[in-house]
Amino acid sequence: MNVSELIKKGEGETLEFKRELNDSVYKTLSAFANTNGGILLLGVGDDGTIYGFSGDLDSLARSIRHNLGINPSIKVEEIDGNRVVII
Template sequence: MRYNLSELIAQGEGTRLEFKSTIHTAYRIARTLTALSNTSGGLLLIGVSDDGRIAGVDSELHEMQKIEKATDFLIDPAISVSYEVVEENGRPVIVVEIPESDEKPHYAIDEKGNRTIYVRAKDKSIPTNKLMLTHAGLPDSQLLQSTNVRNLIQVLRKNDFITAKQYAQLVNISEYRASKLLHQLTEHGLLLMIDRPRPVRFSLRVTE
């Protein structure tokens, strides 16, 4: 067994961890899988409620059929996942591992055939109109150690999002300069840009 269920649940849901008591539809789970794949990858625990209670799954086969429908037909381009069944007090929990993709962006396809990009912002799967692909490596250490960026990270650890206007007010710089810095940090993979609905908001890419 590769996974310690108790340790995973103790972490709580976040950028790279999602709990589902059951999969209601393949369409809905496609959003979660797409978001994880487009962001930093992660794990999906099926058979665990939002509050961390282990309920287990009634049928491993039925749950995985919905996962496979989502990965093969409702995500474009298709993604590959792996899974393992872990038992806790006789209750089976499916641990699905979703790697961060090299083929971004992936689109989730809904019941009407609409295609939407999703990204992971803390413990939520959020739609966005476009995914800003990141450059290799984080920004230089001097930038990361600047007071403006440290303040930004501190605020985003406590809040889901920030806009350029809010950031400008926070660190007392122009909105233009704030927007430019937020986009720069997004390009380097520190932040995610979410532009649905307006105004454009920014979130930490990884919060753990």
């Protein structure tokens, strides 16, 4: 399933949208890691608006490893010129 289809589905138990990197990203990833997993789309607002993520992906991966001790799959899909990070 591609990112556009995920966004159309909307948020749910295993799908979260986060507009930007902040503490709630780590809380969501921690919750996913301690349950049955899930997908976090970084650069997408709660309403499905695509804002894009302009941060450094290596720094993001290091930050997640440092803060949570996990190595999640991190992919990027470009939609209308905006990078959406799939974690």
